[in-house]
Amino acid sequence: MRLTILRLLAxxxxxxxxxxxxxRSDGYHELETLFERIDLADELTFAPHDRLHLTCDxxxxxxxxxxxxxxxxxxxxxxxxxxxxxxxHLIKRxxxxxxxxxxxxxxxSTLIGLNALWRLGLRHEQLLALAATLGSDAAFxxxxxxxxxxxxxxxxCEELDGALPTLWHVVVVPPERLATAEVYxxxxxxxxxxxxxxxxxxxxxxxxxxxxxxxxATGLHNDLGPEAIRRCPVMQEIHTxxxxxxxxxxxxxxxxxxxxxxxxxxxxxxxxxxxxxxxxPASWRIAVTATAHAPVTPIQDNQPRx
Ligand code: C5P
Numbered sequence: 489m490r491l492t493i494l495r496l497l498a499x500x501x502x503x504x505x506x507x508x509x510x511x512r513s514d515g516y517h518e519l520e521t522l523f524e525r526i527d528l529a530d531e532l533t534f535a536p537h538d539r540l541h542l543t544c545d546x547x548x549x550x551x552x553x554x555x556x557x558x559x560x561x562x563x564x565x566x567x568x569x570x571x572x573x574x575x576x577h578l579i580k581r582x583x584x585x586x587x588x589x590x591x592x593x594x595x596x597s598t599l600i601g602l603n604a605l606w607r608l609g610l611r612h613e614q615l616l617a618l619a620a621t622l623g624s625d626a627a628f629x630x631x632x633x634x635x636x637x638x639x640x641x642x643x644x645c646e647e648l649d650g651a652l653p654t655l656w657h658v659v660v661v662p663p664e665r666l667a668t669a670e671v672y673x674x675x676x677x678x679x680x681x682x683x684x685x686x687x688x689x690x691x692x693x694x695x696x697x698x699x700x701x702x703x704x705a706t707g708l709h710n711d712l713g714p715e716a717i718r719r720c721p722v723m724q725e726i727h728t729x730x731x732x733x734x735x736x737x738x739x740x741x742x743x744x745x746x747x748x749x750x751x752x753x754x755x756x757x758x759x760x761x762x763x764x765x766x767x768x769p770a771s772w773r774i775a776v777t778a779t780a781h782a783p784v785t786p787i788q789d790n791q792p793r794x
Contacts, residue, residue, distance in 0.1 A: 495786070557576055
């Protein structure tokens with residue numbers, strides 16, 4: 489007997505720009521952000537099962553009911569009035585609590601994967617509404633394009649069309665992790681930084697449309713960067729090391745603790761990664777990544793039942 493198994497990637501994101509434009513009564517912050525989907529990705533497999541069951545290759549990851557994969561699966565069951573189950577397996581490659589959107593991406597890929605496995609036929613707009621309740625970044629990962637401007641909590645996405653470039657980065661993640669909510673709270677407690685001079689998001693968007701990484705470097709900005717570095721000072725050292733490795737620009741992603749550099753070419757990024765691996769503690773994750781242009785798509789993988 490053969491069993492239908494679906495396999496999907498759940499890519500990470502970088503924020504090339506993040507500005508906090510206001511605070512909301514629900515405790516969230518109003519954002520203007522520029523997302524980029526990258527090819528550092530978790531992997532999820534879905535197989536039919538009589539109930540929902542999640543396993544993960546990383547024993548440190550909690551596979552209980554609070555895991556965003558299971559939350560997404562239950563939400564989809566409820567929304568579609570579906571009683572089917574699934575056996576889910578997660579291969580975790582995106583560092584957690586690093587500002588790379590791994591949890592939100594896992595949730596988004598779960599919605600896409602189970603909508604296909606259970607043949608529910610929910611439309612993109614319906615999945616978007618569910619994603620927004622799972623995480624502020626989840627809606628972005630449902631999109632078809634690699635770059636999008638996020639507004640609201642980050643969940644109202646305007647995709648960038650046209651032939652946009654492939655960017656090359658080195659992403660560095662120290663072992664320290666930062667809780668998103670605490671970085672936002674710290675940002676508020678430090679006065680919010682709402683008055684400082686900040687480049688317009690249009691600089692980065694214009695640079696992408698022109699394929700100019702040097703122009704992009706002048707538009708990189710993250711309001712949460714200073715607070716993330718205040719909580720995790722080693723991130724400042726990472727900035728310095730990335731600058732010394734001939735990056736054209738460096739930035740904290742989201743609420744950290746990941747810091748990335750952008751490079752002119754894949755070979756510049758590879759050389760920088762080699763140099764950084766020689767200079768950084770072994771506990772730091774150092775990955776060469778590129779823009780992931782392909783949207784998340786389920787791949788059918790028929791395996792003999794074991
Ligand atoms: O939506 P998500 O679960 O990623 O957000 C985690 C936490 O980060 C929220 O509970 C909130 O404290 C903070 N946050 C925020 N404003 C946003 C996004 C997140 O204050 N736009």
